[in-house]
Amino acid sequence: MPTNDENAAKIEDELSLYIKSREQVNYIRRILAAHLGDCAQGGPIKSSLALANGRDGDGTVETDSTTVHGIYSEYLDAVKNNIAARKEFEAARHYDLPEPRTEGTADGGSVALGLEERVALLKLHQKRDSLYAVQETLDALLEQPAAGPEFLDADRMFQGTPALPPVPRDVINTMVIEQTSSPMDIPGQVSQLERVVLRAKLLLRQEEQLLQEARQRVHRTSQPPSQAAKLMALGATRDELIHWIETELGKASPEAHGTGDGSLGARLGKTDLAAIQVQLADIKEKYTLYVSARKVLLEMASSESQTLPPPSRIVNATKRTSYAASPLPPMDHLLTPYLASLVDASANHKATVAYRTHISSLLNKTSQENSRQLGKAAEGSDLLSTFPQGDASRHRSGTNPASQAGLVSQAQPWVDAADAAKMATLESVAESVENGQIALEGLMSTLKDIGKITGKNLLDSEEIAGEEDMWLGADTPRARRHVRKGSRAQSQSSTDPWAKVRGNLGLLGQEGP
Structure with missing residues (x-):
């Protein structure tokens, strides 16, 4: 189904x-x-x-x-x-249906x-x-x-049919731009094409110069080497071979590895056969590399390159096939050290970048933590609310706003508020000292007036001098004024006739001692 x-x-x-x-x-x-x-x-x-x-x-x-x-x-x-x-x-x-059956007939009919x-x-x-x-x-x-x-x-x-997909906005914008764009500027297009042609000519001239230099270089190298150069190359190869053989023999000698205490038989007994096989395989590999390098060097020294024919359009295909057919000498043994040094430099640079990234992330975390701590301290401190930054740093409007970024910008309000608090403390202390000096002067004048009334010098000259030295400098005009007042009172007390009378009068109706 x-x-x-x-x-x-x-x-x-x-x-x-x-x-x-x-x-x-x-x-x-x-x-x-x-x-x-x-x-x-x-x-x-x-x-x-x-x-x-x-x-x-x-x-x-x-x-x-x-x-x-x-x-x-x-x-x-x-x-x-x-x-x-x-x-x-x-x-x-409209055809007349048959009449419905009676109840009796319905009971007698079948249900089916x-x-x-x-x-x-x-x-x-x-x-x-x-x-x-x-x-x-x-x-x-x-x-x-x-x-x-x-x-x-x-x-x-089209009722009930699916709607078409909407047109992309890029297509509509492109159509609008094409319809509203200004007419094509023919002179501008021509000048642009001229610039493109000039640039192509300059590139062609540079390529021709490079091709000429390459031809000259190939012509110089195509000359056959002299016999002196060949002999020098062979001598250098022989010296290198002798030096290599001596080095390998020195490594293989028992004196290079022994300590001088044991005999040759004991050292040979201790030497493992697998280690000897590994060393022999290493020596064979090095010798194979040396032989291949020597063959390459001899081929390069003894090869006589053919002179290049004059360039022509007819022999271009022949030149390409000859260049492709000439095998290039293997240069792996010369490039390997440089590639190894480049790999080491890349690894060092990668490690430096990773270390720098780690240091930067650590400094950023530390800076964020310091900023968070400074923010918490600023929220719970009364110093910044008492001395806000605007009032404290109002005289610094000429500074560079870029220098107030980071932690410096967060710590600067504390420095300014501390300076403002220090200045306010100094001003309050100076005001208190000034009020104390004024009160002291009033007290001294009051004591002198009492002395004049009673005829007794309540302040000794030495004490007055000491107090003046303590509170006021000896050279200040206030000190000189106090000294003059004291001397006048002393002279007056010496010339006063009541000075001869005992000054401890006390209250009326009391007897003296």
Whole structure:
């Protein structure tokens, strides 16, 4: 039994023949419009363009007098058959149904027969509903000709079809730019092309110079080496070979590895056979490398390069094949040390970058922690609220604002607030000292007045001098003023006649001691 997916796929395949794209629909509409225009012959439509114009009283279909062929005749036949089927349906619907059975007969009938009749009745109702729907659709088609504007309404035609995807914004912007762009500047384009051509000529000249230098270099190297150069190369090779043999023999001798305490037999007994095999394999490998290097050196020294023929367009292919055929000497043993040094430098640079990244991350974490601690201290401190930064650093408006970033910008308010607090403390101390000096002067004047009244010097000259030295400098005008007042009081007390009288009078009515 086919599944639901298979049924859906089958239905989609059957309906795909009747579903058209928007371009095809527009094309069909243009063809229909052209056909209708030909039928109307450029003027107003005098008669209906529908094949079936209506029905007469008997229900027959009225058609035009013109003969039709092909699909049009099939359409008219289908319409006639439809009308005939509708007549039959109406006649069957109005046909008198048999009277319902009585209760006695119903009890005597079988249950299966009643169920079949019920199912048949339901099927007839469904068929009637479907025929009604077809009838309504056909009536709508007959009442509304194909050339009517409502029949060709785009909203009704494309109702239920999926909408097209939106046009990308880039395409719209490009179209707008192309439409609103200024006309092409021909002189500007020509000048730009001239600049491109000039740049190409300069590049061509540079390449020609490089090619000339390469030819000269090849010409110099193509000359055969002299006999003296060959002998010098062979001598250097021989010396290198002798030095290498002596080095290997020195490594293989027992004196190079022994300590001088044990005998040769004991050292040979302790030596492992696998270690000897490894050393021999290493020596063979080094000797093979040496032989290959010597062969390459001899080939380079004894090779006689052919002179290059004059350049021509005909022999370009021959030159390319000769260059490709000439084997290049192996240069691995010369490039290996440089590559190893480059690898070491790359590793060192990578390690340096990693260390620098680690240090930077550590410094950033430390800076963030310090900033967090400064923020917490600023929130719980009364110093910054008492002496804000604006009042403390108002005189620094000419400084560079870039220097106040980071920790410096966070620590600067504390420095300014501390300076402001120090200045405020100094001012309060100076004010307190000034008030104390004024109070001391008033006290001294009061004591002197009391001394004048009582005739007794309450302040000794030495104490006054000591106090003046303690609180006031000896050279200040206030100190000199106090000294003058004290001397005047002393002279007055010495010349006063009441000074001879005992000054401890006490209160009235009390006897002296």
